[in-house]
Amino acid sequence: MRSLILIVSTVIILILIIQSCEKFQPAAPSEDEILDGPIEGLTNAENIQFLNGDRAFSEVYTSSKGLGPLFVTNSCVSCHSGDGKGHPFSTLTRFGQSDTSGNQFLTMGGPQLQHRAIPGYEPESIPEGASFSRFTPPAVTGLGYLQYVTDADILEMADPNDMDNDGVSGVPNWMPLKDFLQPSTNAISQNGKYIHRFGKKASAYDLLDQTVGAYNQDMGITSTFSPIDTYSGLSIDPEVSDKDVRDVVFYLETLKAPIQRNKDDPEVVQGKNLFVDINCAACHKPTLTTGYSPIDKLSNKTFHPYTDLLLHDMGSNLDDGYTEGAAQTYEWRTPPLWGLGLSPTTQGGQYFLMHDGRANTIEEAILMHGGEAQSSKLLYENLAEQEKNALIKFLESL
Amino acid sequence: MKKRITIVFVLLSALSYSQIDSTLFKRTEKDSSLQLNMDAVYDRPFLSYGKFPVSLGGYAEVNWQHIGTDGVSEGHQFQMRRMTLFVASTISRKIKFLSEIEFEEGGKEIAIEFASIDVEFHPLFNLRSGIIMNPIGAFNQNHDGPKWEFTDRPVSAVQLLPATWSNAGFGLFGKTYKGDWMFGYEFYLSGGFDDEIIDNDLGKTFLPVSKDNPERFTESASGRPLTTAKLAIRNKYVGEIGLSYMGGVYNTYQDDGIILDDKRRLNVFAIDYNTTIPKINTFITGEFVWIHVEVPESYTQQYGNMQHGGFIDVVQPVLQRKMFGWEDATLNLAFRLEYVDWNVGKFDETGGNIADDLWSVMPAISFRPSQQTVFRLNYRIQRQQDFLGNVPANTAGFSFGISSYF
Numbered sequence: 001m002r003s004l005i006l007i008v009s010t011v012i013i014l015i016l017i018i019q020s021c022e023k024f025q026p027a028a029p030s031e032d033e034i035l036d037g038p039i040e041g042l043t044n045a046e047n048i049q050f051l052n053g054d055r056a057f058s059e060v061y062t063s064s065k066g067l068g069p070l071f072v073t074n075s076c077v078s079c080h081s082g083d084g085k086g087h088p089f090s091t092l093t094r095f096g097q098s099d100t101s102g103n104q105f106l107t108m109g110g111p112q113l114q115h116r117a118i119p120g121y122e123p124e125s126i127p128e129g130a131s132f133s134r135f136t137p138p139a140v141t142g143l144g145y146l147q148y149v150t151d152a153d154i155l156e157m158a159d160p161n162d163m164d165n166d167g168v169s170g171v172p173n174w175m176p177l178k179d180f181l182q183p184s185t186n187a188i189s190q191n192g193k194y195i196h197r198f199g200k201k202a203s204a205y206d207l208l209d210q211t212v213g214a215y216n217q218d219m220g221i222t223s224t225f226s227p228i229d230t231y232s233g234l235s236i237d238p239e240v241s242d243k244d245v246r247d248v249v250f251y252l253e254t255l256k257a258p259i260q261r262n263k264d265d266p267e268v269v270q271g272k273n274l275f276v277d278i279n280c281a282a283c284h285k286p287t288l289t290t291g292y293s294p295i296d297k298l299s300n301k302t303f304h305p306y307t308d309l310l311l312h313d314m315g316s317n318l319d320d321g322y323t324e325g326a327a328q329t330y331e332w333r334t335p336p337l338w339g340l341g342l343s344p345t346t347q348g349g350q351y352f353l354m355h356d357g358r359a360n361t362i363e364e365a366i367l368m369h370g371g372e373a374q375s376s377k378l379l380y381e382n383l384a385e386q387e388k389n390a391l392i393k394f395l396e397s398l
Numbered sequence: 399m400k401k402r403i404t405i406v407f408v409l410l411s412a413l414s415y416s417q418i419d420s421t422l423f424k425r426t427e428k429d430s431s432l433q434l435n436m437d438a439v440y441d442r443p444f445l446s447y448g449k450f451p452v453s454l455g456g457y458a459e460v461n462w463q464h465i466g467t468d469g470v471s472e473g474h475q476f477q478m479r480r481m482t483l484f485v486a487s488t489i490s491r492k493i494k495f496l497s498e499i500e501f502e503e504g505g506k507e508i509a510i511e512f513a514s515i516d517v518e519f520h521p522l523f524n525l526r527s528g529i530i531m532n533p534i535g536a537f538n539q540n541h542d543g544p545k546w547e548f549t550d551r552p553v554s555a556v557q558l559l560p561a562t563w564s565n566a567g568f569g570l571f572g573k574t575y576k577g578d579w580m581f582g583y584e585f586y587l588s589g590g591f592d593d594e595i596i597d598n599d600l601g602k603t604f605l606p607v608s609k610d611n612p613e614r615f616t617e618s619a620s621g622r623p624l625t626t627a628k629l630a631i632r633n634k635y636v637g638e639i640g641l642s643y644m645g646g647v648y649n650t651y652q653d654d655g656i657i658l659d660d661k662r663r664l665n666v667f668a669i670d671y672n673t674t675i676p677k678i679n680t681f682i683t684g685e686f687v688w689i690h691v692e693v694p695e696s697y698t699q700q701y702g703n704m705q706h707g708g709f710i711d712v713v714q715p716v717l718q719r720k721m722f723g724w725e726d727a728t729l730n731l732a733f734r735l736e737y738v739d740w741n742v743g744k745f746d747e748t749g750g751n752i753a754d755d756l757w758s759v760m761p762a763i764s765f766r767p768s769q770q771t772v773f774r775l776n777y778r779i780q781r782q783q784d785f786l787g788n789v790p791a792n793t794a795g796f797s798f799g800i801s802s803y804f
Binding site: 007014017022024025026027028029059060061062063064065067071073074075078081082087088089091115116117118119120121122123345346347348349 | 464465466467468469470471593594596597598599600601649658659662694696697698699700722745746747748750753775777784785786787788789792793794795796798
């Protein structure tokens with residue numbers, strides 16, 4: 001009898017555990033705490049492509065899959081961990097172009113330094129006399145929205161001659177299109193050149209351009225779009241399929257935009273107003289809209305990236321003497337500020353801000369602004385302590 | 399290869415089926431006299447038939463599990479983890495053959511874990527050759543499911559060390575007793591690792607990837623032997639301590655006589671310990687390993703050159719009596735603590751710690767109707783950090799499993 005009771009109670013306990021096992025497992029972090037995940041409302045077919053892209057984005061390349069021989073790291077996700085910003089470990093170096101006349105070191109390994117190599121090979125080093133700049137990986141969230149902002153809207157924000165006299169001009173990076181790229185439906189061209197918008201110098205046209213370049217320059221993976229091997233300088237067989245490249249592009253297009261936290265906190269609201277008052281918003285434009293997109297959920301949408309996608313003179317302290325396309329060495333594209341507060345979740349618990357990660361706090365980043373942003377920075381410095389805190393609290397909520 | 403194994407088994411099972419008179423079968427129980435870890439291959443229940451020189455044995459492991467990481471779970475998982483068959487035979491006086499063949503995940507993987515001919519010249523001097531289990535740590539040689547109170551093998555044993563790690567090779571072993579003391583040694587030369595331990599799609603230094611290289615039983619990647627050596631001492635009252643080393647050149651530094659790369663070594667040190675506390679019968683076992691792999695300076699720190707980790711199990715019998723009709727049943731409470739760091743070191747760029755590590759604690763209840771069979775219920779709580787040390791992934795969940803010798 002006693003053993004019957006024992007058996008029955010053991011079975012009941014087991015059933016209870018099986019029934020309620022989800023309760024004993026860690027809960028998911030809330031949506032606004034993480035950067036990855038698709039935009040809402042994708043079709044099932046789009047979700048499938050998103051997942052395929054996610055897998056390709058996470059794929060670790062090995063020497064047998066074509067890694068290198070020269071490379072920077074071995075997967076997209078190793079630099080864009082959690083789809084967020086990168087770390088000094090994954091910070092890359094570009095060199096060899098010091099004015100708008102183009103890169104003079106293309107035959108000596110430029111524009112990108114591959115400072116790592118698979119066993120048996122010697123990595124590159126920066127050739128003597130080449131100026132260089134270091135780029136910390138940016139977050140890759142919400143880029144689909146940025147891709148479908150129309151050229152007309154970008155030109156509307158540009159003010160090359162500072163007609164409105166606010167000290168902030170802003171110019172697009174006009175560059176010729178690479179062979180494998182198609183101008184977008186709403187593209188505007190000028191002397192055969194097009195507005196490029198991605199990357200710190202706005203030198204990548206669209207997400208395909210950026211992805212193909214990353215495979216080739218960051219990992220040493222050739223594709224039909226970009227078949228030249230960085231080691232030999234000669235064309236070799238594609239090491240990533242067109243489908244994988246397309247899936248990754250689709251994945252980048254459909255990654256959700258970061259979600260703001262503590263939006264209604266009075267201090268955050270105060271900070272947001274100050275952000276506009278001291279003219280941060282002249283470059284970090286709070287609201288943009290998309291034009292037509294073949295992805296239905298991205299067409300004609302209003303969103304809040306805090307960028308104008310334009311290049312600005314940021315002063316001599318941020319001038320590394322290196323540049324790309326039509327940008328000057330002292331010009332940088334305004335980075336979106338959405339997701340800023342979540343940066344430490346992918347940067348190993350710390351902040352590494354500005355193009356090369358030189359700022360370890362948001363305040364440091366602000367104080368490094370110069371050039372067109374000089375007066376805005378001075379206004380920040382003149383804020384009361386409480387106001388500064390409110391502004392930073394707002395930035396952290398993004 | 400697969401075919402040949404199948405034929406052997408069909409023959410063997412035909413042999414045993416055709417003799418139905420079960421009274422002739424004799425079950426050799428585990429030998430419970432003073433034992434060292436190295437005896438684990440023989441320390442198993444075998445089924446033998448009369449004077450027939452071949453004895454058979456094996457074990458199986460079945461699991462149910464429901465584990466989730468940060469709100470994502472694969473749901474209910476039912477797993478036939480593995481089934482292992484042992485065949486042992488005494489070929490002639492002082493010459494023994496023993497083999498262990500493992501079918502993993504429903505036959506997806508079939509591996510000869512062990513198949514060796516042992517020749518005894520003297521208790522202190524035995525020659526072993528064939529597919530040997532490298533005596534690194536204790537778990538690798540003593541991995542039978544029914545011996546453990548946990549459904550999962552220790553993370554450090556299967557994701558730092560490559561348990562079950564066996565290679566074609568040969569070597570010597572022996573042991574000796576004196577009073578309450580026992581001493582054993584093993585020394586083998588065998589095939590070993592290859593370049594993929596630092597060039598794999600896990601993106602981390604990972605010794606177990608070499609298990610996927612089927613060539614390794616016929617061709618050593620480096621052309622150099624992997625040396626494995628172990629010393630073990632047991633005192634009847636204090637327990638057993640083992641010190642082991644495994645190392646050698648792992649990369650294909652030349653091919654066709656042409657130099658391709660520098661020679662690069664790997665060195666592994668392990669310490670293992672087990673004891674049973676008298677009177678209260680608490681059983682404690684654990685091992686800790688340190689791995690050093692030469693990684694080229696100009697390669698990437700994603701593949702670390704140092705790793706370490708280990709586990710400790712504490713098993714406390716709480717009830718030992720007749721239960722549910724089983725004469726000598728035991729109910730145990732158990733606990734496992736484990737830690738693994740796949741990349742011990744600091745970033746060249748920042749001097750900050752490279753994480754890539756894992757902590758896990760696992761309370762368990764196990765019930766043994768007899769020593770040969772175990773029912774076990776585990777609850778795992780685990781935190782794993784990525785390479786950069788970002789917010790850890792939290793994993794937790796239950797698993798229930800049955801494992802038994804047959």
